[in-house]
Amino acid sequence: MKHASKPDSTSFFGRMAEGITKFSGSTAAFIAAAGLVLVWALTGPLFHYSETWQLVINTGTTIITFLMVFLIQRAQNKDSLVLHLKLNELLAATQGASNRLINAQDFSEEEIKTLHDFYCILADLAKKDNDLGKTHTVEEAEDNHSEKLAAHGE
Known part of the structure; x- marks a missing residue:
């Protein structure tokens, strides 16, 4: 070889x-x-x-x-x-890590902003928890975001 x-x-x-x-x-x-x-x-x-x-x-x-x-x-x-x-x-x-982020440096600015928005939601979820050991996923953030949009009629 x-x-x-x-x-x-x-x-x-x-x-x-x-x-x-x-x-x-x-x-x-x-x-x-x-x-x-x-x-x-x-x-x-x-x-x-x-x-x-x-x-x-x-x-x-x-x-x-x-x-x-x-x-x-x-x-x-x-x-x-x-x-x-x-x-x-x-x-x-890393088990549980999002493979979507592999080669994130090649993402478009729009894709990076979308991911940034999701991670901002994760940060907000983490701030609301009193348990520092609890983790959240992007999927939870997406569900939360979808619920917010539905609640606002968007």
Whole structure:
């Protein structure tokens, strides 16, 4: 049986991006950046605070910021996907959990709002109970919601 490859760890770009992302969040990276700014500031009198002197820091920080936005987004996308996978595993493995929520990140905004409304009803049911150990289901919330609509003639 062929194992799935790990694209991030085998590709040059994946390894490079992972390394830069880890380093950029480190104390050493902050100290290096702060040191670079300090050296730049201290050289101001040497260059008579010229436009070129200012352009060096502006250009450098703009380029670094531009590239870091993509690396940060890449890392966040990966972290988000991993989190979704872990939550999906918990949902799939937990008896009584609603499998409807597996891959909820792919739902439309309308579907998410509908689920949110149901969970708000569950929260309301839980607030009304004095028994903190009692649980409610989405189905109970749906029944409650249907009863409310019927009572209001909707």
